[in-house]
Amino acid sequence: TTTYGIAVIPGDGIGQEVTPAALEVLDAAARRHGVAFTRTTYDWSCATYLREGAMMPPDGLDRLRGHDAIFLGAVGAPGVPDHVSLWGLLIPIRRAFRQYVNLRPVRVFEGVPSPLRGVRAGEVDLVVVRENTEGEYSEIGGRLNRGFPDEMAVQEAVFTRPGVTRIVDYAFTLAGTRRGRLTSATKSNGIVHTLPFWDEIVAERAAAYPGVTWDQEHIDALCAKLVLDPARFDVIVGSNLFGDILSDLAAAVAGSIGIAPSANLNPERDFPSMFEPVHGSAPDIAGRGVADPIGAIWSAAMMLEHLGHPRPAAEIVEAVAAVLATTDTRTPDLGGSATTSEFTEAVLSRL
Ligand code: NAD
Ligand code: IPM
Ligand code: MN
Numbered sequence: 001t002t003t004y005g006i007a008v009i010p011g012d013g014i015g016q017e018v019t020p021a022a023l024e025v026l027d028a029a030a031r032r033h034g035v036a037f038t039r040t041t042y043d044w045s046c047a048t049y050l051r052e053g054a055m056m057p058p059d060g061l062d063r064l065r066g067h068d069a070i071f072l073g074a075v076g077a078p079g080v081p082d083h084v085s086l087w088g089l090l091i092p093i094r095r096a097f098r099q100y101v102n103l104r105p106v107r108v109f110e111g112v113p114s115p116l117r118g119v120r121a122g123e124v125d126l127v128v129v130r131e132n133t134e135g136e137y138s139e140i141g142g143r144l145n146r147g148f149p150d151e152m153a154v155q156e157a158v159f160t161r162p163g164v165t166r167i168v169d170y171a172f173t174l175a176g177t178r179r180g181r182l183t184s185a186t187k188s189n190g191i192v193h194t195l196p197f198w199d200e201i202v203a204e205r206a207a208a209y210p211g212v213t214w215d216q217e218h219i220d221a222l223c224a225k226l227v228l229d230p231a232r233f234d235v236i237v238g239s240n241l242f243g244d245i246l247s248d249l250a251a252a253v254a255g256s257i258g259i260a261p262s263a264n265l266n267p268e269r270d271f272p273s274m275f276e277p278v279h280g281s282a283p284d285i286a287g288r289g290v291a292d293p294i295g296a297i298w299s300a301a302m303m304l305e306h307l308g309h310p311r312p313a314a315e316i317v318e319a320v321a322a323v324l325a326t327t328d329t330r331t332p333d334l335g336g337s338a339t340t341s342e343f344t345e346a347v348l349s350r351l
Contacts, residue, residue, distance in 0.1 A: 015073020130243025
């Protein structure tokens with residue numbers, strides 16, 4: 001048996017509900033391939049913040065560092081400002097551990113109707129490659145003149161040559177292993193400094209990937225095309241904020257943001273990577289046991305794949321697909337009436 005040590009941070013809201021579901025499926029799939037996980041659970045959350053004044057202890061990142069991977073549910077709860085909870089836990093992990101690639105695959109599963117007319121199962125299979133450590137999510141700037149009539153907020157978007165180059169290279173390489181199509185999300189028509197620079201680097205790097213056909217779309221038009229013709233996309237690369245928005249949009253096109261997974265990757269493997277569903281803590285449905293666990297379960301599969309076990313990873317995704325294709329067991333976000341644990345049981349019995 002190969003054993004991995006993983007750090008588990010269930011977090012807030014439905015993070016507490018989908019995390020155990022995903023870990024159960026993970027263990028069941030891994031076990032049959034001689035893979036096991038030792039888990040260390042950290043109860044870092046908004047409750048921790050309200051009790052202790054911080055989302056995680058001062059040595060929190062050091063405690064995570066030694067693990068083979070991190071699995072996170074979701075962070076954020078009413079009563080704690082989002083910029084406090086997210087910049088106190090999620091964002092520092094992504095940045096400190098150089099998780100500069102955020103991979104967010106989207107598929108339309110058989111049995112899950114897209115809210116869009118004419119989109120059929122199997123036709124949509126794309127990946128959003130989101131830049132995850134710079135761009136619009138920067139710490140440069142601030143709030144000035146609080147409480148005065150000329151109060152203002154300023155935040156600099158940061159695009160570095162090495163930062164853009166590595167995410168663009170990652171996306172071109174990934175496209176080369178898929179259908180060979182890359183779309184770069186831009187807004188160089190309206191933004192003067194950063195996105196023209198992004199575009200230049202994309203065009204430069206393209207020369208190294210002759211097998212990949214690429215184009216660029218302005219983010220506003222790209223959103224429209226994702227709705228009008230999602231099947232045309234293979235890999236979409238975007239900045240931190242564009243990638244964030246595109247991933248919820250694409251997931252919704254595939255039926256629900258509850259089904260979307262993500263991998264925050266440190267490709268050099270100097271630090272642990274982190275796996276988490278794309279969705280948040282969903283306070284509006286938390287505590288009722290009806291959250292869709294697919295995003296978290298699929299994220300666990302991405303973790304297995306990252307650790308070098310593509311077979312159990314594929315088996316997890318196939319089991320989810322089979323439950324959706326052959327039964328009407330699904331959570332309310334997909335039009336069903338199953339609970340989180342009923343859906344999870346169905347996946348476990350498929351495995
Ligand atoms: P959200 O993703 O939590 O919820 C948006 C909508 O989608 C809600 O109606 C919710 O019920 C629904 N939804 C989300 N996941 C679902 C699932 N698995 N099953 C069924 N329905 C699901 O986004 P939000 O409302 O913008 O944010 C709520 C909180 O979560 C905020 O505090 C926000 O900052 C935080 N958040 C955290 C993360 C993260 O930890 N990675 C991601 C996004 C938002
Ligand atoms: C996500 C989330 C986070 C992000 C928020 C909660 C900071 O929306 O993981 O998609 O914007 O990265
Ligand atoms: Mn998001």
